[in-house]
Amino acid sequence: MKTSVVGSRVVREDAWGKVFGQTKFPADVNLQGQIYAVVIRSPHPHARVLGINSEQAMSLAGVVAVLTAKDVPNNSHGVLFRDQPVLAEYIRMVGDPVAVVGAETEEIARAAAKLVEVEYQVLPAVFDPEEAMRPDALPLHPTLRPTNVLYHMPIRRGNLQEGWAQADVVIEKEYSTQHVDHAFLQPEAVLAHVDERGHMVVETATQYAHYDRGEIAHALGLRFSQVQVKTLAVGGAFGGREDISLQIMAALMAWNTLRPVKMENTREESFYSHSKRHPMRMHYKTGATKDGKLVALEAKIIGDAGAYSSWSINVLRKSAVHASGPYVIPNVSIDSYAVFTNNPYSGAMRGFGAAQTVLAYESQMDLLAKEIGISPLEIRLRNLFKVGSTTATGQVLTGSVPLDQCLAKIAPYLQRGGDSQ
Amino acid sequence: MIEIKLVVNDKPYTLEVEPSERLIDALRNRLGLLGTKEGCGEGECGACTVIMDGKTVNSCLVLAAQANGSVITSIEGVGNRRSPHRVQKAFVEVGAVQCGFCTPGMVLSAKNLLDKNSKPSNEEIGIAMSGNLCRCTGYDKILRAVKIAAEEGKE
Known part of the structure; x- marks a missing residue:
């Protein structure tokens, strides 16, 4: 097959607007008569909002409205489950939004936000997912799950007992990874207004315009056809713009005040308001014969979902599927969990659960090689997936599996032995 | 309010600014130069x-009042579709542009380097671009684009 596109260098057409600074990101659009809205977020990881007093804030000249949970027709959103409040009365993490202030200028809105008094009943919080998994731990989403275990994915293959019996070397270790923020360069921003048709128009940077539209319509109690989401230039996302951020709050303010509403996160607010990469705790036990053939793997992966579901189920499913790495292992037992805690919620981020397990399974390979006395390259060559291999999930690989070619290319750059510190 | 006079992209302006107003706010909100990103x-x-009196500055850390009497170049003052600056052309051709949010700042840092040093070494390019973050992590192509622009400028 001949094509003039694949393999050729193509100039991306949007690049020109970007090098001249002409490209419009959401912070770059404005409307006549717009007001600015600022979010008040919880400083507590677990609490109940007992009362919100906005009298002082409302008395400040230039303040247009203060909206709270009571002003949201359907107070929920979320990509898998609508378990996240638009404006919270029950706080599950630091940064949960409790009120939005709209004012004539951003300065007034920020000053007014400081005058809104929120009374909290602070509750004990759980930050360790293994602690949160205990049956006696208070469930954070009792209507969704009876415990904090949002998801469990077991994978079983072969017979683990036989696997251990064949193993000459067994390495057992625990690995852990930390929260990571996408830190996309453009902080979240929105411009929302009710247009001449009476439609809610929301301009923003999102990975899911159609999804945002449904979420805004749901929360505001509008029909889909009454909501239009326009995606402007997206200044980086990496998964962090899959969950909705300011869009519903801006739309709610615009719907209530009938004024165009502009919202822009500072970098600090951005850190507080969007998802993080799942921290994972990975217990790995891997067995190999003295010839360096993998015979058994037992893995337990606990992903910290934080306060809300977001994409945790899909992410921890991917962790489970990738837990054995690109290696043939005949006897496998993998258990992957997503667990609610009062930490910032975890969601999509580049690699989507597959990235964390690399640390565990590749470290195990290096340690096994060292123990057996072969090079890190050699142990990989003896176990890697080829066409016809069966994965831990039972998939027979029939397509392109060029791992051997990849290793052959990098082999000259590796120092044999002693490179597995 | 404070009165300041400054030249932006070869045009003289007299502005009334707040004492706490930052240069980025004056550029974006008063002059409508939205190519400068926060x-x-x-x-x-x-x-x-932006380039201020021949030096690159973070316009979020400069008060508008501090820019009184200065000469400023923002991205709007560099090239256009008819005649792009060689840095802009190289960025597009090499593929050094992804989400584009860092791009205006990158272009200005590169332009200012080449204005002063027509034959920068790789190390000098690296140092000149070190104040600009790209979260899409396209650094390799960005540095290559600056190198190509530099070579194009040598005659």
Whole structure:
């Protein structure tokens, strides 16, 4: 097959607007008569909002409205489950939004936000997912799950007992990874207004315009056809713009005040308001014969979902599927969990659960090689997936599996032995 | 309010600014020069880079009042579709542009380097671009684009 596109260098057409600074990101659009809205977020990881007093804030000249949970027709959103409040009365993490202030200028809105008094009943919080998994731990989403275990994915293959019996070397270790923020360069921003048709128009940077539209319509109690989401230039996302951020709050303010509403996160607010990469705790036990053939793997992966579901189920499913790495292992037992805690919620981020397990399974390979006395390259060559291999999930690989070619290319750059510190 | 006079992209302006107003606010809100981007507001990311009196500055860390009497180049003052600056042309051709939010600042840092040093070494390019973050992590192509622009400028 001949094509003039694949393999050729193509100039991306949007690049020109970007090098001249002409490209419009959401912070770059404005409307006549717009007001600015600022979010008040919880400083507590677990609490109940007992009362919100906005009298002082409302008395400040230039303040247009203060909206709270009571002003949201359907107070929920979320990509898998609508378990996240638009404006919270029950706080599950630091940064949960409790009120939005709209004012004539951003300065007034920020000053007014400081005058809104929120009374909290602070509750004990759980930050360790293994602690949160205990049956006696208070469930954070009792209507969704009876415990904090949002998801469990077991994978079983072969017979683990036989696997251990064949193993000459067994390495057992625990690995852990930390929260990571996408830190996309453009902080979240929105411009929302009710247009001449009476439609809610929301301009923003999102990975899911159609999804945002449904979420805004749901929360505001509008029909889909009454909501239009326009995606402007997206200044980086990496998964962090899959969950909705300011869009519903801006739309709610615009719907209530009938004024165009502009919202822009500072970098600090951005850190507080969007998802993080799942921290994972990975217990790995891997067995190999003295010839360096993998015979058994037992893995337990606990992903910290934080306060809300977001994409945790899909992410921890991917962790489970990738837990054995690109290696043939005949006897496998993998258990992957997503667990609610009062930490910032975890969601999509580049690699989507597959990235964390690399640390565990590749470290195990290096340690096994060292123990057996072969090079890190050699142990990989003896176990890697080829066409016809069966994965831990039972998939027979029939397509392109060029791992051997990849290793052959990098082999000259590796120092044999002693490179597995 | 404070009165300031400054030259932006070869045009003289007299502005009334707030004492706490930052240069980025004056450029974006008073002059409508929206190509200057705010990524962090604390001088870490370099998205708000402009050239002020021949030096690159983070316009989020400069008060508008401090820019009184200065000559400023923002991205709007560099090239256009008919005649792009060689840095802009190289960025597009090499593929050094991804989400584009860092791009205006990157272009200005590169332009200012080449204005002063027509034959920068790789190390000099690296140092000149070190104040600008790209979270899409396209650094390799960005540095290559600056190199190509530099070579194009040598005659």
